[in-house]
Amino acid sequence: MRIAVLKETREGETRVALVPELVGRLTALGYAVAVEPGAGVGALHADEEYAAAGAVVDADAVEGAEVVVSVQPPPIDVVRRLAPGTSTISFLPSLQETGLVADLRDSGVTAYAMELVPRISRAQAMDALSSQALVAGYRCAIVAAGLLRRFFPLNMTAAGTVPPAEVVVLGAGVAGLQAIATSKRLGAVVKAYDVRAASAEEIRSMGAQAIDLGLEALEGAGGYAREMTEERATRQRELLTPYVAAADALITTAAVPGRQAPVLVTREMVEQMRPGSVVVDLAAESGGNVEGSVPGQVVRIGAAQVWGGSGVPAQMPGPASRLYAQNVVNLVALMTRAGEGEQPPAFAPDFADEIIAGACVTHEGVVRHEPTRTALEGGAP
Structure with missing residues (x-):
C-alpha cells in the first residue's frame, strides 16, 4: 500500500499533510510513504527528515499510490493522473470547488473532505476543523x-x-x-x-x-x-x-x-x-x-x-501541520484493515461507518455528498 504526500501549491499554504514524526505510524500499518520533494519546507521539515523517518522522497509520489493526502484539495492536473479507485484525503470545500469535484467524480477517485468528518465523540481525533481552529x-x-x-x-x-x-x-x-x-x-x-x-x-x-x-x-x-x-x-x-x-x-x-x-x-x-x-x-x-x-x-x-x-x-505551519497530520493519520488508520494470517493489511474503507460515509464526497463515479450533488445537478458539470 502506497500513500503519497503532496507538496502544497496554493498561494499562502505553508502546511503539510504529514510530518516526519508520524511517518512511522503509517509504515507500522503497512504503508509505504512517498513524499513529494519540498512538501514539508513551509512547515520547516526538510526532505532528509522524511527519508530518515522511513519515507521515500519522490517527484512521482502519486504514481501507483492508493491514497493521496494533502491540506488543500489536490490540483486538477494531479487528479487527472490518478488511477480510478485512488483515494484522496484533504480539506475539500466541495460547494465552492464543484469543478474539481466533477473531475474527481469523472476520474473515479474517492475523495474524502476533512471538514465533513462528523462532529461526534468517536471522531474527535480526526476533527481537523477543531485542530486548525x-x-x-x-x-x-x-x-x-x-x-x-x-x-x-x-x-x-x-x-x-x-x-x-x-x-x-x-x-x-x-x-x-x-x-x-x-x-x-x-x-x-x-x-x-x-x-x-x-x-x-x-x-x-x-x-x-x-x-x-x-x-x-x-x-x-x-x-x-x-x-x-x-x-x-x-x-x-x-x-x-x-x-x-x-x-x-x-x-x-x-x-x-x-x-x-x-x-x-x-x-x-x-x-x-x-x-x-x-x-x-x-x-x-x-x-x-x-x-x-x-x-x-x-x-x-x-x-x-x-x-x-x-x-x-x-x-503557524509547524503546530498546524502536526495537528492536521495526526487527524489524517487517525482517519487513515480507521480505514485500514489489519492483516490476519496470510491476509495482508489493506486500505479498506467501511462505508457503513458514519465517519467514513460522512467524510466521503465522491466514490465510484458518484457524488455522495448530497448538497454538492444538488449543486452539480443544478448546472455545474
Missing part, C-alpha cells in the same frame, strides 16, 4: 497583542500602575475559547459572548466573564449556532455596542464552514472604539464578522485597526 484562535490573540500599543497584563511599578487591557471575544467555539485562554495567559481582562446555551459555562471555565445580553440561546446542529433573524441580529448588535466600545481589543471568531459568516459588528460600532483599539476578524475570509474587514489586510475604521484573517492556521 485551535491554532487560529491562538494566533488571533497573539495578533491582537502585537497590534495593540499597550500592555495586555496589569503592571504595578514604582512609577505607577498600568491597568490591564480589556479584550472582548465574540464566538466561543474552539477558536474563540483558545483566543480567550491565550488572552488570559497574556494577562488581559477578557469578556466573551456566544449565542449558544452552553457557551457561558465554557467561557467562565477559561477564566473570562460571560457577557449576558438577556437574549434567547440559538443552538444549531453539529454544535454550531443556528442562524438568527435579522430582527434578532439587530438587537444583538445594539446590546453588544457598549462592550465593543469599551474594548481595547476585539476578537471575532463566529463562522460555520460553507456558510457566510454572520455580521456581528457594524462599522458604526467599530467607530465608537477608542483611539489605538484593535479588531481581529478571524472570519474575514467567509464574509467577515466585522463590517469593513478585508482578508489579509489591516484597515482603519474610525480610530481602530482592523485585521482581517486569511489562511490563519498556515501562519
Whole structure:
C-alpha cells in the first residue's frame, strides 16, 4: 500500500499533510510513504527528515499510490493522473470547488473532505476543523497583542500602575475559547459572548466573564449556532455596542464552514472604539464578522485597526501541520484493515461507518455528498 504526500501549491499554504514524526505510524500499518520533494519546507521539515523517518522522497509520489493526502484539495492536473479507485484525503470545500469535484467524480477517485468528518465523540481525533481552529484562535490573540500599543497584563511599578487591557471575544467555539485562554495567559481582562446555551459555562471555565445580553440561546446542529433573524441580529448588535466600545481589543471568531459568516459588528460600532483599539476578524475570509474587514489586510475604521484573517492556521505551519497530520493519520488508520494470517493489511474503507460515509464526497463515479450533488445537478458539470 502506497500513500503519497503532496507538496502544497496554493498561494499562502505553508502546511503539510504529514510530518516526519508520524511517518512511522503509517509504515507500522503497512504503508509505504512517498513524499513529494519540498512538501514539508513551509512547515520547516526538510526532505532528509522524511527519508530518515522511513519515507521515500519522490517527484512521482502519486504514481501507483492508493491514497493521496494533502491540506488543500489536490490540483486538477494531479487528479487527472490518478488511477480510478485512488483515494484522496484533504480539506475539500466541495460547494465552492464543484469543478474539481466533477473531475474527481469523472476520474473515479474517492475523495474524502476533512471538514465533513462528523462532529461526534468517536471522531474527535480526526476533527481537523477543531485542530486548525485551535491554532487560529491562538494566533488571533497573539495578533491582537502585537497590534495593540499597550500592555495586555496589569503592571504595578514604582512609577505607577498600568491597568490591564480589556479584550472582548465574540464566538466561543474552539477558536474563540483558545483566543480567550491565550488572552488570559497574556494577562488581559477578557469578556466573551456566544449565542449558544452552553457557551457561558465554557467561557467562565477559561477564566473570562460571560457577557449576558438577556437574549434567547440559538443552538444549531453539529454544535454550531443556528442562524438568527435579522430582527434578532439587530438587537444583538445594539446590546453588544457598549462592550465593543469599551474594548481595547476585539476578537471575532463566529463562522460555520460553507456558510457566510454572520455580521456581528457594524462599522458604526467599530467607530465608537477608542483611539489605538484593535479588531481581529478571524472570519474575514467567509464574509467577515466585522463590517469593513478585508482578508489579509489591516484597515482603519474610525480610530481602530482592523485585521482581517486569511489562511490563519498556515501562519503557524509547524503546530498546524502536526495537528492536521495526526487527524489524517487517525482517519487513515480507521480505514485500514489489519492483516490476519496470510491476509495482508489493506486500505479498506467501511462505508457503513458514519465517519467514513460522512467524510466521503465522491466514490465510484458518484457524488455522495448530497448538497454538492444538488449543486452539480443544478448546472455545474
